[in-house]
Amino acid sequence: MSRGTNGSSKQPTMWDVASLAGVSQASVSLVLNGAGRGRVSDATRQRILDAVQELDYRTNAFAKSLRSGESGLIGFVSDEVASAPFAGRLLKGAQELAWETGHVILSVDSFGDDALEEAAIDMMRSYRVRGVVYGSMYHRVVRLPSALQDTPAVVLNAREADGAVPSFFPDEELGGYTATRHLLDAGHTRVAMVNIQPPESDLPAGIGRLAGYRRALDEAGLEFDERLVRYGGGVVEDGLSLTRELMDGPVVPTAIFCGNDRTAWGTYRALESLGLRVPADCSIVGFDDQETLAPYLDPGLTTVALPFEQMARSALESLLGARPAKGNDHPIECSLVSRGSVASAKVHP
Known part of the structure; x- marks a missing residue:
C-alpha cells in the first residue's frame, strides 16, 4: 500500500496529489482526464505527473464509471479465439490498440456454448463496457446475439448476416x-x-x-x-x-x-x-x-x-469512433509473404 503525504499507510487520493504538487484538486482532475491542455501550464502539468508517480496514485476506475456511465473496459466475446494457436493474434491486436487508447480488454471464450456466451455478455454489460467485439475463430457468416442489440458492437473475423453492425474480415x-x-x-x-x-x-x-x-x-x-x-x-x-x-x-x-x-x-x-x-x-x-x-x-x-492484428485494430477503431467507417462490410487485405517455395517456371514439353 502506498503512503500518503502524512506518512500513514493508505491509498493516496487526488487531494494528496494536489497537496504534493501545490495545485488545486481541479487542476489534478483536468490533467488526469486529459483535459488540461491549454488550461494548465506545462510546468504545472509536470508537477502533477511527478506527484502521481511519487505517490503511486491510481484513479478509481469504478467511481469514474459511476459518474460517466461507462468504464474503460471493452468486451471481447469469441467462440475460441483466445485459445486458438494463430487466431489469438486477433485478441493481441485488440489488446494493443485498447492499451494505446487507455482501455482494457475483458475477454471471454464461449467455446460455442450459447448459454456461456449470453452470460458473458450480461456480465460485460453489468460492467458498463464501452462496447463489445464479437469475434470468430474462422471466417464465417454470423448473427449478432440478441443480448448485444442495445450495446455498441463490431464483428471480427466474420461477417454479420444482416449488416446490423460493422464487420471486419479477411479479403x-x-x-x-x-x-x-x-x-x-x-x-x-x-x-x-x-x-x-x-x-x-x-x-x-x-x-x-x-x-x-x-x-x-x-x-x-x-x-x-x-x-x-x-x-x-x-x-x-x-x-x-x-x-x-x-x-x-x-x-x-x-x-x-x-x-x-x-x-x-x-x-x-x-x-x-x-x-x-x-x-x-x-x-x-x-x-x-x-x-x-x-x-x-x-x-x-x-x-x-x-x-489478424490489422482486422482487430480496425474493428476497435470503429467501435471507439476513432475512424468512422462507411458501410458495414470491411474486407481487410491479406498480404503475400515470400519465402523459398516459388521458382520461375521451366520450359515443359
Missing part, C-alpha cells in the same frame, strides 16, 4: 488472387488449386480464395480447367492425397495454390514421395501464414497472411 478473394498472381508472374501457366472445402460449402474462405484464383487466371488469359482443381478439407492428409492425384492426372501442374498452409504441408510431402522437389519441380503457395508451420517447411512456404 479472401483478393488473397486468392494475390497467391495465384504470384505464381503466374513467375511464368507458370499450369497452376492447380487444392481448396479447403467442398464446392457446396458456404464458408467464405474457400469460396473467396477460389474466386480469386479464377479471376487471376482470367486476367492472364488462361481458361479455368476443372482438371487442375481439387476440393479437400484443409488438412494435411488431403494435401497429400489430392496432390498425388494432380501429379498423376492428364494435366500435370508446375505450380499449386493451396487453400491453407496445412494443405501445403501435405503437398510438400506428396511431392517428396514422388521424388519431386519444391520449387525446382513444382512451386507452392499457401494461405494463412501459420507461424508454427509456414517458416519451418523446407524450403520455407510462400504464403498469404491473414491480417
Whole structure:
C-alpha cells in the first residue's frame, strides 16, 4: 500500500496529489482526464505527473464509471479465439490498440456454448463496457446475439448476416488472387488449386480464395480447367492425397495454390514421395501464414497472411469512433509473404 503525504499507510487520493504538487484538486482532475491542455501550464502539468508517480496514485476506475456511465473496459466475446494457436493474434491486436487508447480488454471464450456466451455478455454489460467485439475463430457468416442489440458492437473475423453492425474480415478473394498472381508472374501457366472445402460449402474462405484464383487466371488469359482443381478439407492428409492425384492426372501442374498452409504441408510431402522437389519441380503457395508451420517447411512456404492484428485494430477503431467507417462490410487485405517455395517456371514439353 502506498503512503500518503502524512506518512500513514493508505491509498493516496487526488487531494494528496494536489497537496504534493501545490495545485488545486481541479487542476489534478483536468490533467488526469486529459483535459488540461491549454488550461494548465506545462510546468504545472509536470508537477502533477511527478506527484502521481511519487505517490503511486491510481484513479478509481469504478467511481469514474459511476459518474460517466461507462468504464474503460471493452468486451471481447469469441467462440475460441483466445485459445486458438494463430487466431489469438486477433485478441493481441485488440489488446494493443485498447492499451494505446487507455482501455482494457475483458475477454471471454464461449467455446460455442450459447448459454456461456449470453452470460458473458450480461456480465460485460453489468460492467458498463464501452462496447463489445464479437469475434470468430474462422471466417464465417454470423448473427449478432440478441443480448448485444442495445450495446455498441463490431464483428471480427466474420461477417454479420444482416449488416446490423460493422464487420471486419479477411479479403479472401483478393488473397486468392494475390497467391495465384504470384505464381503466374513467375511464368507458370499450369497452376492447380487444392481448396479447403467442398464446392457446396458456404464458408467464405474457400469460396473467396477460389474466386480469386479464377479471376487471376482470367486476367492472364488462361481458361479455368476443372482438371487442375481439387476440393479437400484443409488438412494435411488431403494435401497429400489430392496432390498425388494432380501429379498423376492428364494435366500435370508446375505450380499449386493451396487453400491453407496445412494443405501445403501435405503437398510438400506428396511431392517428396514422388521424388519431386519444391520449387525446382513444382512451386507452392499457401494461405494463412501459420507461424508454427509456414517458416519451418523446407524450403520455407510462400504464403498469404491473414491480417489478424490489422482486422482487430480496425474493428476497435470503429467501435471507439476513432475512424468512422462507411458501410458495414470491411474486407481487410491479406498480404503475400515470400519465402523459398516459388521458382520461375521451366520450359515443359
